[in-house]
Amino acid sequence: MKKIMTGNEAIARGAYEYGVKVATGYPGTPSSEILENITQYKEIYSEWSTNEKVATEAAIGAAYAGRRAITTMKQVGMNVASDAFFFAVYTGMRAGLLIVAADDPGMFSSQNEQDNRHYARFAKMPMLEPGDSQEAKDFVGLGLELSEKWDVPVLLRTCMRVSHSASPVELGERNWDDEALPPKWVRNQEKYVCTAMWAKKKRPMIEERLVKLSELADTMPINRLEWGDRKLGIIASGPAYYYAREVFPNASFLKLGMTFPLAKGLVRELAAGVETLLVIEELDPFIEDQVKAMGIPCRGKDIFPAYGELLPADIEHYCAEAGLLPKEKVTVKREIAPKDLPGRSPVLCPGCPHRSTFYNLAKMKDLIIVSDIGCYNLGALAPFFATDFMGSMGAGFGVAHGFEIGDIKKTGQKVLGIVGDSTFFHNGVTPLLNVVHNGGNSTLMVLDNGTTAMTGHQDHPGLDKTLHGPGKRVDIANLARACGVEHVIKVNAFDVKGVEKAIKEGLAYEGPSFIVVEGPCFFVGQGSGPVYEVDTATCNGCTLCFRLGCPAIVQSDELDEKTGRPKAWIDPVLCVGCDMCAQICPRHAIGPVVTEAKPASGNGSKPCAGCGTAG
Amino acid sequence: METMNFLITGVGGQGTVLASDIMAAVGVAAGYDVKKSDILGLSVRGGGVIGHVRWGEKVYSPIVPEGKADFLLAFELLEGMRWLDQLRPTGKVLINQQRILPVVVSSGLAEYPSDERIDAAVAVATPAYYKVPAIDLALELGTSKVLNVVLLGALSGLLDVAPEIWEQVLTERVPKKHTQTNLKAFHAGRDWMKGQL
Numbered sequence: 001m002k003k004i005m006t007g008n009e010a011i012a013r014g015a016y017e018y019g020v021k022v023a024t025g026y027p028g029t030p031s032s033e034i035l036e037n038i039t040q041y042k043e044i045y046s047e048w049s050t051n052e053k054v055a056t057e058a059a060i061g062a063a064y065a066g067r068r069a070i071t072t073m074k075q076v077g078m079n080v081a082s083d084a085f086f087f088a089v090y091t092g093m094r095a096g097l098l099i100v101a102a103d104d105p106g107m108f109s110s111q112n113e114q115d116n117r118h119y120a121r122f123a124k125m126p127m128l129e130p131g132d133s134q135e136a137k138d139f140v141g142l143g144l145e146l147s148e149k150w151d152v153p154v155l156l157r158t159c160m161r162v163s164h165s166a167s168p169v170e171l172g173e174r175n176w177d178d179e180a181l182p183p184k185w186v187r188n189q190e191k192y193v194c195t196a197m198w199a200k201k202k203r204p205m206i207e208e209r210l211v212k213l214s215e216l217a218d219t220m221p222i223n224r225l226e227w228g229d230r231k232l233g234i235i236a237s238g239p240a241y242y243y244a245r246e247v248f249p250n251a252s253f254l255k256l257g258m259t260f261p262l263a264k265g266l267v268r269e270l271a272a273g274v275e276t277l278l279v280i281e282e283l284d285p286f287i288e289d290q291v292k293a294m295g296i297p298c299r300g301k302d303i304f305p306a307y308g309e310l311l312p313a314d315i316e317h318y319c320a321e322a323g324l325l326p327k328e329k330v331t332v333k334r335e336i337a338p339k340d341l342p343g344r345s346p347v348l349c350p351g352c353p354h355r356s357t358f359y360n361l362a363k364m365k366d367l368i369i370v371s372d373i374g375c376y377n378l379g380a381l382a383p384f385f386a387t388d389f390m391g392s393m394g395a396g397f398g399v400a401h402g403f404e405i406g407d408i409k410k411t412g413q414k415v416l417g418i419v420g421d422s423t424f425f426h427n428g429v430t431p432l433l434n435v436v437h438n439g440g441n442s443t444l445m446v447l448d449n450g451t452t453a454m455t456g457h458q459d460h461p462g463l464d465k466t467l468h469g470p471g472k473r474v475d476i477a478n479l480a481r482a483c484g485v486e487h488v489i490k491v492n493a494f495d496v497k498g499v500e501k502a503i504k505e506g507l508a509y510e511g512p513s514f515i516v517v518e519g520p521c522f523f524v525g526q527g528s529g530p531v532y533e534v535d536t537a538t539c540n541g542c543t544l545c546f547r548l549g550c551p552a553i554v555q556s557d558e559l560d561e562k563t564g565r566p567k568a569w570i571d572p573v574l575c576v577g578c579d580m581c582a583q584i585c586p587r588h589a590i591g592p593v594v595t596e597a598k599p600a601s602g603n604g605s606k607p608c609a610g611c612g613t614a615g
Numbered sequence: 616m617e618t619m620n621f622l623i624t625g626v627g628g629q630g631t632v633l634a635s636d637i638m639a640a641v642g643v644a645a646g647y648d649v650k651k652s653d654i655l656g657l658s659v660r661g662g663g664v665i666g667h668v669r670w671g672e673k674v675y676s677p678i679v680p681e682g683k684a685d686f687l688l689a690f691e692l693l694e695g696m697r698w699l700d701q702l703r704p705t706g707k708v709l710i711n712q713q714r715i716l717p718v719v720v721s722s723g724l725a726e727y728p729s730d731e732r733i734d735a736a737v738a739v740a741t742p743a744y745y746k747v748p749a750i751d752l753a754l755e756l757g758t759s760k761v762l763n764v765v766l767l768g769a770l771s772g773l774l775d776v777a778p779e780i781w782e783q784v785l786t787e788r789v790p791k792k793h794t795q796t797n798l799k800a801f802h803a804g805r806d807w808m809k810g811q812l
């Protein structure tokens with residue numbers, strides 16, 4: 001039976017069909033839906049782990065125990081996980097282990113662009129690159145087989161256009177004895193204790209394995225030569241193969257499913273059979289460099305940029321410029337839409353608890369706001385513009401401490417570090433310990449909205465639920481106290497003045513201070529309160545409420561007679577009654593609607609949380 | 616046959632992703648090879664969204680080639696206008712007649728394009744412009760949540776796929792207790808379109 005599936009659904013399906021028993025991961029776009037889809041298969045244990053390194057270690061341990069395991073993460077997650085999978089290449093496992101990492105060419109929802117294929121070469125593990133959903137599913141099985149046969153973790157490298165695109169997939173069954181216990185563990189120190197004297201012995205084997213895998217690559221059906229016109233031979237993998245096929249339907253191709261180690265024999269064969277050899281790959285010249293190192297001339301990044309996506313239109317454009325495609329073959333896009341159309345960038349949702357923090361911070365002068373990744377990064381945008389930095393998860397605390405020891409306070413400026421709750425558990429606890437232990441003086445703030453909101457509302461250790469059911473909740477404030485912070489303040493996110501007071505107190509305190517701003521994300525909270533409205537007789541168009549950046553508060557057509565400025569209007573379809581605007585209105589012109597029932601809306605009593613996630 | 620290319624655009628939260636899911640499933644049920652791609656981005660936070668769906672004998676890339684959309688299905692006026700460049704001169708545009716103000720507009724930093732500007736731009740792109748009153752039709756059924764299905768119904772009126780196939784896919788894809796409302800929504804959109812032809 002064929003079913004249309006996204007790449008992420010197909011990977012989850014592959015995990016099911018190919019006997020995976022343990023799946024771990026940390027959320028991150030575009031990878032998050034893999035684990036979410038795996039939860040439908042009751043045969044598989046799955047968990048959101050605290051971060052990618054923890055997730056990878058858990059999957060490695062499960063594979064040691066003898067269970068087929070996979071771990072999932074977004075592209076930068078691999079940076080966090082890397083310390084774990086390098087050693088697993090040395091130890092091998094007792095069952096297959098697949099590391100699934102989703103790249104983001106074009107940076108749709110990532111802080112940097114990186115080509116994770118380098119990790120395969122760096123850590124010396126084989127890598128598969130699916131290009132559509134069928135391949136995504138099939139490569140899970142193939143990867144686990146390779147992993148077991150060669151006693152090495154395998155990297156399944158997907159990317160946004162594979163993970164979030166959909167195509168038909170042939171479904172299979174799970175032929176697996178789910179009742180069987182794992183084989184008993186037998187101590188084998190030379191294999192599993194990575195002390196130098198034992199690890200060193202494995203080095204030659206690791207190199208030899210790559211050589212053998214490279215030979216195997218020439219015979220693997222997922223690496224195939226497709227002969228066509230001999231003028232142009234194209235090497236491509238992943239979605240780039242499909243894009244290239246669209247542009248060059250008649251060229252000769254080497255389609256690579258395994259891109260490391262490289263199928264060198266097939267590369268030589270294609271090179272010998274065509275006039276011009278071209279490598280079409282997104283991001284770095286990963287294949288191209290290997291081809292060139294073989295002494296084979298080819299074209300690639302001399303034509304294409306090493307950043308962004310290479311969609312069919314891009315391939316057409318660059319190939320026409322390079323003389324590889326007749327210019328008249330390039331589709332000319334018409335220019336119809338005016339260039340000055342208003343943009344539609346994302347904003348904090350109505351009812352978002354982060355709003356009070358950034359409303360207050362926007363007013364504070366001489367404050368360096370060292371923020372982090374999550375929905376709260378929207379505090380960087382209009383109308384707040386209230387952050388100075390955002391880099392990698394946990395850096396909100398780590399870099400804040402760096403500003404302090406870099407003497408920035410001597411300039412008269414203060415420093416505030418901000419992380420979200422999921423980010424705090426992910427990589428914020430160690431920098432907090434660092435501040436405390438080294439006698440730092442930072443003011444650190446956790447915006448605790450009770451979920452990992454940005455990536456689609458996953459659980460984390462601060463919640464009493466897991467991917468499967470009830471879980472043990474770790475209290476953030478208590479954890480900070482246990483880390484040695486003496487000044488710990490909790491404040492209600494929906495108390496705008498209270499948040500301001502907590503921040504000011506924290507900044508004034510000598511020694512490390514820690515503020516937990518508590519208030520649930522609208523999507524996991526209690527639902528809507530009463531809708532609010534503006535009393536137009538009292539509103540004088542002061543525009544203060546617009547500074548909350550709430551999508552529900554808009555300019556009405558009515559101008560105030562004295563000021564000439566538009567009065568505010570609250571869209572009853574969008575308002576969820578968080579009360580923040582009422583608290584800040586100097587004329588008390590805003591309050592709950594008493595009589596009218598809330599109209600049915602596109603968002604209903606709870607907005608649809610089904611689709612849009614990122615980060 | 617030549618591959619048929621659909622672009623689906625709107626604002627995060629309007630249900631465009633379910634619409635592209637249904638479009639893909641209908642394509643499969645109608646016997647086509649199908650690929651689709653959604654950019655999910657930060658869409659739930661009120662950003663613009665775009666989805667690509669392609670039906671054909673053999674579809675390689677999930678991306679609608681530049682300037683080759685046969686249908687532009689827009690859930691919102693501004694977003695519809697934004698993607699006009701991608702339409703073939705023979706392409707068709709269906710736009711839900713609804714404005715959702717981006718924050719730059721609601722806070723007074725930018726202006727929403729006027730009806731005249733929108734009409735003029737569409738007229739340059741194609742003579743085939745269908746102003747679907749989808750939001751009104753959905754609200755008549757009691758909920759704007761079925762806006763996406765009304766629009767699909769309207770689109771179905773321009774395609775050569777039996778309504779039974781659409782109905783079957785819808786029944787499979789929407790929650791059981793909402794099946795009837797969604798089927799009604801589908802036919803409301805489809806009937807509206809039939810009335811235009």
Ligand SMILES: Cc1ncc(C[n+]2csc(CCOP(=O)(O)OP(=O)(O)O)c2C)c(N)n1
Nearest residue numbers: 028373374375420421422423452453454615
């Ligand atoms: C190493 C790494 N893993 C995952 C991500 C993806 N990501 C972006 S923000 C975020 C978490 C946000 O959760 P939280 O800190 O609770 O903030 P919220 O979005 O709830 O405001 C994640 C997982 C990332 N950017 N980097």
